[in-house]
Amino acid sequence: MPGVDAPADPRATWGLPVPGELPRTADLEPLVTRVLAPNPSGMTLDGTNTYVVGAPGSGQAVLVDPGPDDPAHLAAVETALAARDARCVAVLVTHHHGDHAEAALPWGAHFGAPVAAGDATVAGADGRVLDHGARLDLAGTTIGVVATPGHTRDHLAFRLESGAVLVGDHVLGRGTSVVTHPEGDVVAYLESLRRVHDLGPSALYCGHGPELTEDPGAVLEYYLAHRAFREHQLLTALAGGARTVEELVATVYAEVPQRLWPAATQSTRATLAKLQGEGRIETATGDAVRLA
Known part of the structure; x- marks a missing residue:
């Protein structure tokens, strides 16, 4: 197979905050304040970004x-609301993973605010299940709902009137996102990347890591190129014969810390499912696959 070079990450030259130095609270634009949750890890980077969204002077805000x-995180969010002289009128959730959704129902009850998400379990019995294209008139502004399945099947993004898009785990401030397996879907993920790109976002406010404001379109193009590169690496490895998923991960992610290989295994399995659906690979003995 012809060689394919690894794509260059445009963020490498942007001077983004290094891990561990993301401010706990930051006003990103008049509509948005970010509050960083105290749950850093290899998967959550600095922690989960909670966004307080609302028009200045409206007296209202939405939590995304x-x-x-976590009590300390709730206290920090309440401080951010007080700084805006706003009360929480709704809780929105990008997807069902616990590092984003765990507090949705208890905080909704705490604030007396409805919960809305793409998953009925997250939204709760009194909540709202959101569909692509919905427009939410809340907190003195309008928030557009953008379906972005791929990382998970229920994943949503939220487009603000400023042109910024809150992308959850669809795009991270550092590195690349995991396509979970078996729930995630690489084909849907790539389509969702293109959908967000077509919006022409002025900024990407990520579920983890710093905000991306310098050239959001370039980051989305990098994400697409990165997935194509990983696919090429898998096919190149399989050109040498059948390989197990574990062998493929060890080859393709050799330069990635092994503590991240379980996440890499999920994305690898999701990519192999795509290739098998296209008839480009097939099952071999046991857990191995080979070129078709």
Whole structure:
């Protein structure tokens, strides 16, 4: 197979905050304040970003991805609301993973605010299940709902009037997102990347890591190129014969810390499912696959 070079990450030259130095609270634009949850890890980076969204002077705000149900995090969010002289009128959730959704129902009850998400379990019995294209008139502004399945099947993004898009785990401030397996879907993920790109976002406010404001379109193009590169690496490895998923991960992710290989295994399995659906690979003995 012809060689394919690894794509260059445009963020490498942007001077983004290094891990561990993301401010706990930051006003990103008049509509948005970010509050960082105290749950850093290899998967959550600095922690989960909770966004407080609302028009200045409206006296109201929406919480997007409340994150873990942590008392210190709730206190920090309440401080951010007080700084805006606003009360919470709704809780929105990008997807059902606990680091984004755990606090949704308890905080909704705490604030007396409805919960809305793409998954009925997250939204709760009295909540709202959101569909692509919905427009939410809340907190003195309008928030557009954008379906972005791929990382998970229920994943949503939220487009603000400023042109910024809150992308949850669809795009991270550092590195690349995991396509979960078996729930995630690489084909849907790629389509969702293109959908967000077509919006022409002025900024990407990620579920983890710093905000991306310098050239959001370039980041989305990098994400697409990165997935194509990983696919090429898998096919190149399989050109040498059948390989197990574990062998493929060890080859393709050799330069990635092994503590991240379980996540890499999920994305690898999701990519192999795509290739098998296209008839480009087939099952071999046991857990191995080979070129078709």
